Amino acid sequence: MTDPQIVRYGRSPEALWRDAGSTVVVTTASDPDVHELLGGAGLVWSELADPRTISELLEQLAATYDVSGEVIEQQVSGVLETMRGLGVVEEIRGSSI
Amino acid sequence: MDRVSDSSGVITQRIAAFGLRGVPDPERTVPGASWPQLRSRIRWERLTGLAVGSMAAGWLELTDEQADDLLAAHREAMVWVLGVERKLLRLADAFDAEGIGFAVLKGASVAHTAYPDPCLRSFGDLDLLVRTADYERTGALLQSLGHRRQRPEPRPGWEVRFGKASVHKHPDDAIEVDLHRTLVLGPFGLWIQPEEMLERAVPFRLGGREIPRLDDTGMLLNVAMHASLGFRPPRLVPLRDVVQVSGTGSVDWATLAEWAGEWRLAEVFRHAFTTATTVLEADMSVGNGAFTDVRSRRGDRRALRAYTGSERASGGTALSTLQAIPGLRRKVAYVRALAFPQRAFMRGRYATGSKSSYGRRLLLPGRWAWRRLVTMRTKET
Numbered sequence: 001m002t003d004p005q006i007v008r009y010g011r012s013p014e015a016l017w018r019d020a021g022s023t024v025v026v027t028t029a030s031d032p033d034v035h036e037l038l039g040g041a042g043l044v045w046s047e048l049a050d051p052r053t054i055s056e057l058l059e060q061l062a063a064t065y066d067v068s069g070e071v072i073e074q075q076v077s078g079v080l081e082t083m084r085g086l087g088v089v090e091e092i093r094g095s096s097i
Numbered sequence: 098m099d100r101v102s103d104s105s106g107v108i109t110q111r112i113a114a115f116g117l118r119g120v121p122d123p124e125r126t127v128p129g130a131s132w133p134q135l136r137s138r139i140r141w142e143r144l145t146g147l148a149v150g151s152m153a154a155g156w157l158e159l160t161d162e163q164a165d166d167l168l169a170a171h172r173e174a175m176v177w178v179l180g181v182e183r184k185l186l187r188l189a190d191a192f193d194a195e196g197i198g199f200a201v202l203k204g205a206s207v208a209h210t211a212y213p214d215p216c217l218r219s220f221g222d223l224d225l226l227v228r229t230a231d232y233e234r235t236g237a238l239l240q241s242l243g244h245r246r247q248r249p250e251p252r253p254g255w256e257v258r259f260g261k262a263s264v265h266k267h268p269d270d271a272i273e274v275d276l277h278r279t280l281v282l283g284p285f286g287l288w289i290q291p292e293e294m295l296e297r298a299v300p301f302r303l304g305g306r307e308i309p310r311l312d313d314t315g316m317l318l319n320v321a322m323h324a325s326l327g328f329r330p331p332r333l334v335p336l337r338d339v340v341q342v343s344g345t346g347s348v349d350w351a352t353l354a355e356w357a358g359e360w361r362l363a364e365v366f367r368h369a370f371t372t373a374t375t376v377l378e379a380d381m382s383v384g385n386g387a388f389t390d391v392r393s394r395r396g397d398r399r400a401l402r403a404y405t406g407s408e409r410a411s412g413g414t415a416l417s418t419l420q421a422i423p424g425l426r427r428k429v430a431y432v433r434a435l436a437f438p439q440r441a442f443m444r445g446r447y448a449t450g451s452k453s454s455y456g457r458r459l460l461l462p463g464r465w466a467w468r469r470l471v472t473m474r475t476k477e478t
Contacts (some may be wrong), residue, residue: 014305016182018175019216021149021168026177029186029304034176 008092010051013089014038017045017052035086040072041079051092054080099147104128105135108157112144114335114377115151116217122156132163136170142333145171146217172217181205181223184272186304188225191242197235199309200226200298202277202319203338206310208300211342222273224328226311228292232257232278239265239274247273248445251438259418259431261286280319282327283414284400284421289360294318313347316357321369326404331372335352339373340381348385363391364401396420399462405473412465 017026024037024045039046047060057076058069066086083089108131111123120162128135139148149171152164159167168279182205192199200206204220212218227235236246244265250256255264259281279286294315299306311319320342324335342348357363366388374381400421403413415435422428436459438446443455 012305013302016179016186016268016304018178020172023172025172025175025179027183029183031183034179036172079451 006053007052007058007093008053009048009084009089010092011045011048012088018087026083026086028090028096035088037083039076041083044076044079047084048089063094105131105138108135108146109138109142109333110376110378112139112148112157113142113337114379115147116213117155117377117379118344119380120378122154125156125158127158128163132159132166136163136166139167140170143174143219143221145174145213145280146219147337150217161461171421175439176218177221178205178208178219180270181220181272182303183224184270184274185308186306188223188239188242188274189306189308191238192235195234195238197227197231197238198295198298199235200295200315201301201308201310202226202280203316203323205303206301206308207320207338207342208312209303211313211316211338211345218338222275224275224277225290226277226280226291226295229257229278232276234266235276236263239276239437243267243269249439249441251442252434253439255434258427259286259287259422259434280322282403283326283403285326285360285362285365285404287418287421289322289356289362290356312349313342313345314349314352314407317342317348317353318362321366322362324373325365325401327367327406330410333376333377336369336376339369340377340379341343343370343381343383345461348384350387354387355386357388357391361394361397361400363388363393364397368401368405408469411468411472414461 005078010029014028015026016028017024020036022041024036025034026045027034043065044057045059047057054073054077057080058073060068061072061076062069080089084091105128106194107129108126111126114120115122139145145167148167151165178223185201185205190200196234202224204224205215208215208218208220225235225360240246245269247266250260250263257278259301261279262275264279278289279291280289280450286389294311297312297315298309299312300306301310310316317339320335320338324331324339327335353366356373357366370381374380400417402408402418408412408416419428419431422431437455438458443458
């Protein structure tokens, strides 16, 4: 049974990316630029190795970096939106419950 | 510069071997004052990924400044790699639209399949293998997409008969696209059957689509030939590739041994495997003795020396190619094209000046013979 209301975020299969040590670099076939995911964006990318809901993401980041999920929620949402705009992160609707 | 005689050379070799099965982490290494030389070697050998891994593992100890330096170099390498992969995806679409079958050689295909993490394997250009029958129209396709061929062939049609590849670049990105019809120049390139390798091509996933590559058996043949017959002395990444690909568990050693016999590659494989395991101090299991019964033919060692010995600098490859070409008419065509190439080739190969004259070119065989005589006399004394 799937719940279409559940929205997860995951790395787009169309993303080309590399871990460059202190940063992550990403692009897609149609993007003329290569982008650097710095700081929090790099951390979010790292957590998206498996698709996650925003809640799961906030919970994981809060636990790993000892911050409050509420404090970082706006930033994380903004980062996800930016990465979706670049085409490197996709929304995945509905998953088994 | 002799890779093994100075400390930065030794450290670079250890970096190239980092993470190979059976190779323990070296003892703690502090480059100190040799860092500038080490950094240059790491960049030239395209080892930034393995160097970052070595640093993270703790055996390569860098100061904060040196670490920043290395990470900056690695970032630059990874940005370039993404540009190459982006180009590969675009060309794959274009080739598919024209019905041109191809396979990616080395680079992205090795990084994404044979290495545990593609960040460990940098590459600078794109090598694509097509069938000989498709070679010229693929070159025309690249041209229609805005690429410029870097050097004309000696005479029209020379490459599909005797050549290996052509280099193409687009002015917007400066990424080299090496379009291959075979894997190496010279006799070994003529003896192998690349179409047979293309028929065994398998896909790897990149950017949401499947891209064809040589299967692991073909890939090992390719990297072994590149390691043995390419740069002299061999560069470290090709040697690492040989050990890395051989350990994927998917190499069909029986087929590789068959190819070694049919395509006269036994000496090449022995040279590649021995050099890789010696330089990297790594173990390599070579298919449970699959090569034990593979015999070299007369002339195979001489052909190998044309690439790996001092003969390389004195026409070795050209002479051994001439010996390998079957039939007098084809031999004459080969020699005529090299002795009297088209003007566009001369302009592309030589800067303006006296070197560009045909007369000077015809004197080359004489200069090669003289160089060989001097080398022989030096060895005697």
